[in-house]
Amino acid sequence: MRETVLVDAALSPIGVGIAIATIGHPWGTLVVLPLIGLLFVFSQERQRRLDHALELSNAYRGTAMLLGEMIEADDAYTGSHSRDVVELVLAVADRMGLDPRTRRQAEFAALLHDVGKVKIPPEIINKPGPLDADEWALMSTHTVMGEEMLGQVGGLLGDIGHVVRSSHERWDGNGYPDGLLSEQIPVAARIVSACDAWSAMTTDRSYRAAMSDADAAEELRACSGTQFDPRVVDALVAVLGV
Template sequence: MAASVATGSPVRESASLPGNAEVDADALIERSRERAATPLGDRDRLASLLLGGSFLAASVTLAALAHSSRTTGVAAVVVFVASYGLASRIDFEIGTGSAVPTQLVLVPMLALLPVQYVPLCVLAGLLLGGLPEYARGRVPLDRSVLRFVNSWHAVGPALVLVAAGQPSPTLRHLPIYAVALSAQFVFDFGSTALRDRLGLGVSPLSLVRFMVWIWAVDLALTPIALLAAVGSSAHPTLVVFTLPLIGLLAYFARERQVRIDHALELSHAYRGTAMLLGDVVEADDAYTGSHSRDVVTLVLEVADRIGLDARQRRDAEFAALLHDIGKIKIPAEIINKPGKLTDDEWAVMKTHTVEGERLLSQVGGILGNVGRIVRSCHEDWDGTGYPDGLVAEEIPLVARIVRACDAFSAMTTDRSYRKARPVEEAIAELRRCAGTDFDPVVVDALAASVT
């Protein structure tokens, strides 16, 4: 079952990256956690109320009109609802949502309870599972309507099994249960996609890559759930013997959550270090610092347009911010000299890329990798750059992007000795030097970003 609608929400299309770029999975989880702690927006609330209300109407109608020869005691229903609520609290965070092992309880419910009541039992379980968060104020109360929306996945298989006469889970009836499982996925995706399209303006296609993992979890748990249903056919309350497995999954989910928490903390630490180093550059030379921050914006726009993946995009952001970090090792009289540098001074100036790599390698980790990119940020496409004379695609792609954006920002910024050049003139200069100083593909992407 997809739990994105019950907790967080996918990234809006406007926040998604164009081309082939993908947002880092841990970053998506962080955004989802943040949204889960905020009330629904007006548009989202309206869409959720419509879908939640339609679920309630459909499930009540199904319960009223369908009939079943199955008989189950109140105790069994209570056990199923409580077990479903417990399973719904086990949260495997995946991208913008989460996978929960409720399949272990849903399949026995469909196999043993009067099927027409299963959607309402699922709703009761989800509401029960969410009570602790609502009671502690961790999740705004208005998000409880999402539990209604999230119950739509139970309607699909219930309709299939009711239409088939509510068969028992035997080998002969496995094809019917396979169709019911397919209906579960269709209704799960349909309700999630419809709510996100109406409430958030998110394309349904953007959900597929996350929901595939959620469906994979459901598929993996279904055979175990069927065995539990067969074993509990005489005494439905025996479904409680799935609880140890649910407990084990809860442990794994907790371990994954801790890993994600640590990854997010580490990411914040690296970002904080990068920003601190950027402040050091700005304190040493105000122009270099503000120039670096301007380059970051340009670099990220070009990276998105070219389609860098999440890791490359992160490296691009840090490299753009820190590409001049080595200048803090260059004497101030050279950095601030108003006139043309002598050959000896220029030789010293060109060491700033190597110094930048050395400084960042001392930090290590992600910034150590960024240091290798910083070293190449003044390499030219034709091999005439420095410090290594790399040619064309020997130069890291991120460094090629920073190189072009750095030059554009320098040309369009006022300096003490000249006025800023117009954007059109700067782009013309970049195009003139494409194939010699700059990567032609990067120049095209930069021109498209600023014009």
């Protein structure tokens, strides 16, 4: 994207030059024609850069979706959890008016927020009941491990490592791994957290049945301002229409 910005920067003075050359100067055409040719070349280059960036982004998206499916293959209860969370995350991001970069971070983090669980033993992931203290201590490391894994990949995926790390932080500062408070938590992580919780509450688990949409929405509201960002809860409830 940096290269595309440089091309855009080069186009701006060319456009200004064309405007100046054609205002009250009989020799304007002699200046304009070469500039138009140069503008055409730059425009083609800009489009090539944009096409390449889109192609690269789609490749990363496909990789993220594949990794998300691999994670869920070891979890007997999540099914299409990550894809469901992605749909909600994008809807909430759009409602909150997130900028394109943050929206993309939220999308990819929704797909990969549980990537660190591949390093957690399946018997803990699929335990038919609440985790004990030792099991929970191990499970709670998955966000840090996820950040480390994505950092090794780099690129767009490496760019969301900090979001994955913060996806289980709480608005009141009582989350993990860093105990971040309110606005210290990346907004993409705040959105993923609430949408992830909604999906989990409305999905059958080994130790409980799925909650109704109405009950899950009530739980979201009850946790607004403590576990979740109130603005995110408002946007999510509005998107869900509950």
